Amino acid sequence: xxxxxxxxxxxxxxxxxxxxxxxxxxxxxxxxxxxxxxxxxxxxxxxxxxxxxxxxxxxxxxxxxxxxxxxxxxxxxxxxxxxxxxxxxxxxxxxxxxxxxxxxxxxxxxxxxxxxxxxxxxxxxxxxxxxxxxxxxxxxxxxxxxxxxxxxxxxxxxxxxxxxxxxxxxxxxxxxxxxxxxxxxxxxxxxxxxxxxxxxxxxxxxxxxxxxxxxxxxxxxxxxxxxxxxxxxxxxxxxxxxxxxxxxxxxxxxxxxxxxxxxxxxxxxxxxxxxxxxxxxxxxxxxxxxxxxxxxxxxxxxxxxxxxxxxxxxxxxxxxxxxxxxxxxxxxxxxxxxxxxxxxxxxxxxxxxxxxxxxxxxxxxxxxxxxxxxxxxxxxxxxxxxxxxxxxxxxxxxxxxxxxxxxxxxxxxxxxxxxxxx
Amino acid sequence: xxxxxxxxxxxxxxxxxxxxxxxxxxxxxxxxxxxxxxxxxxxxxxxxxxxxxxxxxxxxxxxxxxxxxxxxxxxxxxxxxxxxxxxxxxxxxxxxxxxxxxxxxxxxxxxxxxx
Numbered sequence: 001x002x003x004x005x006x007x008x009x010x011x012x013x014x015x016x017x018x019x020x021x022x023x024x025x026x027x028x029x030x031x032x033x034x035x036x037x038x039x040x041x042x043x044x045x046x047x048x049x050x051x052x053x054x055x056x057x058x059x060x061x062x063x064x065x066x067x068x069x070x071x072x073x074x075x076x077x078x079x080x081x082x083x084x085x086x087x088x089x090x091x092x093x094x095x096x097x098x099x100x101x102x103x104x105x106x107x108x109x110x111x112x113x114x115x116x117x118x119x120x121x122x123x124x125x126x127x128x129x130x131x132x133x134x135x136x137x138x139x140x141x142x143x144x145x146x147x148x149x150x151x152x153x154x155x156x157x158x159x160x161x162x163x164x165x166x167x168x169x170x171x172x173x174x175x176x177x178x179x180x181x182x183x184x185x186x187x188x189x190x191x192x193x194x195x196x197x198x199x200x201x202x203x204x205x206x207x208x209x210x211x212x213x214x215x216x217x218x219x220x221x222x223x224x225x226x227x228x229x230x231x232x233x234x235x236x237x238x239x240x241x242x243x244x245x246x247x248x249x250x251x252x253x254x255x256x257x258x259x260x261x262x263x264x265x266x267x268x269x270x271x272x273x274x275x276x277x278x279x280x281x282x283x284x285x286x287x288x289x290x291x292x293x294x295x296x297x298x299x300x301x302x303x304x305x306x307x308x309x310x311x312x313x314x315x316x317x318x319x320x321x322x323x324x325x326x327x328x329x330x331x332x333x334x335x336x337x338x339x340x341x342x343x344x345x346x347x348x349x350x351x352x353x354x355x356x357x358x359x360x361x362x363x364x365x366x367x368x369x370x371x372x373x374x375x376x377x378x379x380x381x382x383x384x385x386x387x388x389x390x391x392x393x394x395x396x397x398x399x400x401x402x403x404x405x406x407x408x409x410x411x412x413x414x415x416x417x418x419x420x421x422x
Numbered sequence: 423x424x425x426x427x428x429x430x431x432x433x434x435x436x437x438x439x440x441x442x443x444x445x446x447x448x449x450x451x452x453x454x455x456x457x458x459x460x461x462x463x464x465x466x467x468x469x470x471x472x473x474x475x476x477x478x479x480x481x482x483x484x485x486x487x488x489x490x491x492x493x494x495x496x497x498x499x500x501x502x503x504x505x506x507x508x509x510x511x512x513x514x515x516x517x518x519x520x521x522x523x524x525x526x527x528x529x530x531x532x533x534x535x536x537x
Contacts, residue, residue: 038481045535048472048473048474048486048488048534049472050470050488051434054433060470061534062486062488063486064516064534064535065534065535068516068534068535068536148474148484148486149482149484150482150483150484151474151476151482176471176473176498176499176502177502178502194434194436195429195431195436196429196430196431196432196433196434198429199428199429199431204469204495303434304434
């Protein structure tokens, strides 16, 4: 039996919730959200710390509160939800194959799909840490779920590898719950976490941050981590012999990056950007398959959920336009390219017909800069420039390109950053 | 007199502040909240505590909570001990008080999730 819906949203985290609500408001009345967990809200449910919502709600909320507000909004709509349901595949003609205990194997068809599967943590295997393979090595997000949702304490003496926000947040969380966090170790000469998290998660509890260091050995001969060896690295990120430090610990938490979760997208044949590991998208968040949209961390990893919400609302509205037959179609008028010091842009393609007043472009720089100028060039001509104070790879940048300026551009639009002389 | 350098944690922007610890003059902030943060950080540093308490009769066994306002930084670990004593029974609504006047701070501990 095939079930039909106007819109299917895959993933009930912040991105999926915002996309579904926005599509509903724009008139789509047959929407289904498919979520693999038992409840909506996604990873926000385990992010019990505060700092969410300052941009969107103008107040400081915890993760569950932020998710709760959208879940409440969703319950005021007629959006249908299937939790505990795993999507196995999606196809180019917008079939969704899913399975759960109640309905069994389902084939669902939709006029439009929004992909909001979020992202996944990199693991020990992804970065190849040498040493034994004892228990006690886990990703920071897994530890966060154990502690905050399931109520298990994951360790007593902890070393954290990576200074991404989740690692920093877990350093504080473990400390508050009585563990001793011995060190936070970061390969790069700077932290990828937000400054505020270094202050309130490390400095507040006197946890040392070792920049330009990495774990070079994990020792655990009897089933559990016993100690780790930490070494300084040179400018090529290679360990420097003779700089080894030992930490006696029972737990290693990894906060070494997030990767958009695109198994479904890839198998559907959606074009993936190697730089973001997410789908290549147009300004309205449409992927290379017409009618399939994507938003949130599945497209590129965001620092703030507020921006996920904004991007997902755009995707939801665009899906509504697609269903109504009123969206821009066809190929790209403009392709965005990365110039100097720019790691990626989202969107990667722009259709002028899809741009209302301006197109918002997210990007990340590839180094820490005290100040700089963002230059937007096309055909050898500068069409816009933006001054910025303090830019870092850990902080996503956003510029608005007015439609009038984009109309002057042709073919490729290159976004680059020029560092101001210190 | 000394100038204390700090990073404002009020929002993710993370302004670099310089606070004169005698005159309490704040520089480097880009909003009024930053000025307030800088002054408080020198005189009475406070933090919002977020954690979990035991819950019975819900889908999961931990209820996320927060202090409704920042509490003095030196009290954070003591507050954690107080949280360990509490068991809440479902149902709970967002904002419901879990501990009134936590450690005499005048600040309530409230639930942050409907469970």
